[in-house]
Amino acid sequence: MKYQAPRGTYDILPEDIRKWHYIEDIIRRLTTLYNYSEVRTPIFEQLDLFQRSVGEDTDIVEKEMYTFKDKKGRDLALRPEGTASIARMVAERNLQSSTREPLRIWYEGQMFRYSRPQKGRYRQFYQFGVECIGSPKPIIDAEIIAIGWQILQEAKVPDVSLEINSVGCPECRDKYNILLKEFLYKDKDKYCTDCQRRMEQNPLRIFDCKNKTCQHLIEKAPRMLDNLCEECAQHFEEVKNSLEMMKVPFIVNPEIVRGLDYYTKTAFEYKINYLGAQDALGGGGRYDGLIGYLGGRQTPAVGLSMGLERIILSLEKSGFSFSEEDNLEVLIIPIGINPIQASIEMMQKLHEAGISAIVADEGSSVGSNLKYCDKNNVSFAILIGDNELKSGLYVVKNIKKKSQSEVKKEEVIDFIKTHEVVVK
Numbered sequence: 001m002k003y004q005a006p007r008g009t010y011d012i013l014p015e016d017i018r019k020w021h022y023i024e025d026i027i028r029r030l031t032t033l034y035n036y037s038e039v040r041t042p043i044f045e046q047l048d049l050f051q052r053s054v055g056e057d058t059d060i061v062e063k064e065m066y067t068f069k070d071k072k073g074r075d076l077a078l079r080p081e082g083t084a085s086i087a088r089m090v091a092e093r094n095l096q097s098s099t100r101e102p103l104r105i106w107y108e109g110q111m112f113r114y115s116r117p118q119k120g121r122y123r124q125f126y127q128f129g130v131e132c133i134g135s136p137k138p139i140i141d142a143e144i145i146a147i148g149w150q151i152l153q154e155a156k157v158p159d160v161s162l163e164i165n166s167v168g169c170p171e172c173r174d175k176y177n178i179l180l181k182e183f184l185y186k187d188k189d190k191y192c193t194d195c196q197r198r199m200e201q202n203p204l205r206i207f208d209c210k211n212k213t214c215q216h217l218i219e220k221a222p223r224m225l226d227n228l229c230e231e232c233a234q235h236f237e238e239v240k241n242s243l244e245m246m247k248v249p250f251i252v253n254p255e256i257v258r259g260l261d262y263y264t265k266t267a268f269e270y271k272i273n274y275l276g277a278q279d280a281l282g283g284g285g286r287y288d289g290l291i292g293y294l295g296g297r298q299t300p301a302v303g304l305s306m307g308l309e310r311i312i313l314s315l316e317k318s319g320f321s322f323s324e325e326d327n328l329e330v331l332i333i334p335i336g337i338n339p340i341q342a343s344i345e346m347m348q349k350l351h352e353a354g355i356s357a358i359v360a361d362e363g364s365s366v367g368s369n370l371k372y373c374d375k376n377n378v379s380f381a382i383l384i385g386d387n388e389l390k391s392g393l394y395v396v397k398n399i400k401k402k403s404q405s406e407v408k409k410e411e412v413i414d415f416i417k418t419h420e421v422v423v424k
């Protein structure tokens with residue numbers, strides 16, 4: 001029986017990992033520049049955490065979660081996204097109580113959603129997220145938005161557009177929901193069954209519906225953006241001003257929503273238009289109510305999350321050439337059994353000097369090993385046979401220059417270093 005990776009999952013092979021390292025290096029570098037620290041949270045959490053924080057009436061919670069019971073009968077779920085765990089961590093450990101500066105953190109890891117797999121949509125995928133916890137200030141919303149924007153720019157993802165909106169606060173949203181419901185109920189029966197249900201519980205979510213009829217019907221609905229209270233309107237103005245100061249270009253799109261009570265004010269998305277239906281690279285927003293809602297102290301927060309697969313897909317689509325991973329520098333070729341110990345010692349010395357090296361299989365021919373070096377861009381081969389053991393002079397071949405030297409075994413490292421090997 002031959003096994004296959006479960007549907008919607010995939011292996012990242014050695015020839016592909018450089019694409020991941022490429023984008024991960026940029027994420028790590030930029031978040032460090034902005035003084036964000038990495039955190040790692042569990043891959044599974046209590047089911048209830050996601051039900052409450054992502055929201056009962058979302059597709060994620062209704063249809064897409066991998067849930068299971070552990071041996072003691074506890075209800076758990078594989079994480080479908082990262083913010084719930086971050087908010088849980090902050091509430092549980094009371095992380096925001098002692099520092100004056102907001103808590104700046106980021107994460108990366110696998111997320112799990114049981115949705116229909118297609119290009120850019122998987123059942124296990126990677127997201128990274130950047131979260132700033134403890135400040136209500138609009139400039140922090142802009143900081144988060146700018147970090148995501150800069151990561152995409154540095155990664156050279158082409159033609160990204162940034163769309164922003166405000167979803168108000170519970171106060172202005174309650175008033176707005178009355179207006180929106182009035183509008184929706186006029187054509188209630190024409191909406192899909194999911195939206196008919198959302199109409200009652202969370203009408204703002206209807207803007208997220210992918211059904212064409214619903215999308216058409218809602219085009220003329222009143223917009224949250226036109227119904228913000230004074231404070232929320234002011235906040236939105238300041239976010240826009242800060243983005244302008246940071247030279248981050250944006251479009252205001254009143255249809256971007258995060259329709260749960262604890263999402264407040266700013267909402268945003270990074271979009272591209274060349275990956276078919278999967279046009280969102282990521283997004284985020286302010287969630288001033290969430291940490292308090294999960295039992296922590298009321299703590300304002302704002303964050304973003306982005307999918308790594310879609311970033312990589314958009315780079316591939318644009319013909320971007322990812323740099324090669326570093327190559328093996330030295331292949332040590334023992335000729336016969338006797339030089340094996342000396343070969344291993346040579347390898348260990350090279351490693352101590354930060355030079356990548358392996359010992360070739362003792363049974364393989366010198367010719368085939370040299371061919372391997374040629375094919376795999378290995379810089380040097382060191383040949384050690386009985387004669388070399390006796391004389392203490394090793395044969396060092398510079399593969400690219402096609403030259404060969406006899407070098408005292410104690411001087412091999414210096415020889416290799418001075419002949420342009422990259423020391424890691």
Ligand code: AMP
Nearest residue numbers: 081120121122125280281282306307310
């Ligand atoms: P969301 O948490 O749904 O706002 O998703 C944020 C980002 O994560 C999306 O814009 C995608 O880049 C990525 N993403 C979400 N779901 C998937 C999935 N099933 N497969 C691959 N990437 C995903």
